[in-house]
Amino acid sequence: MVTLLLDSAQLEVVLSPLERALSFRRSRLRIERAHIVRVQLTDDPWTWLRGVPSPGTQVRGVVAMGTWKSAGGDDFIVVKRRxxxxxxxxxxxxxxxxxxxxxxxxxxxxxxxxxxxxLRLETDAEAVEVTEIVTGAIPAPVVKPRRARTPKIAPAAT
Known part of the structure; x- marks a missing residue:
């Protein structure tokens, strides 16, 4: 699982040793915050793959890691399962x-x-893991207590 570090200037993607080997990348991926145009969440990352791995590793539906080259530009991919x-x-x-x-x-x-x-918050100059920056900022879901149902008693037959 990738580790995301964020500071005031850049987002740093730290890969595990296995991810570095499968993606053919030796170093961390550093992205300047000023160059981030849009961030989207998706439940199916496989629909976002375009082009061919070069260099990279792909086992359909299991893992896709590395650089994907296409006519539209190069993408960096680290996708696992669904x-x-x-x-x-x-x-x-x-x-x-x-x-x-x-x-x-x-x-x-x-x-x-x-x-x-x-990414919407101001951060320190020191790189900190993303989850530590927003601790407490994610609202907990509101759970309404369920009313207990009282059993209905059938009238006695006479």
Missing amino acids: KPAVVIDLDPGTGAGAAAEFQRVVLTTRHGLALVQA
């Missing part, structure tokens, strides 16, 4: 890092909502 994911569209401007390298980043993570909320 788990929720986050789709990050980048401005291909003249900047360095992931914005110049990729047009889109698709990551399977259970912290997608926390990432969206953290």
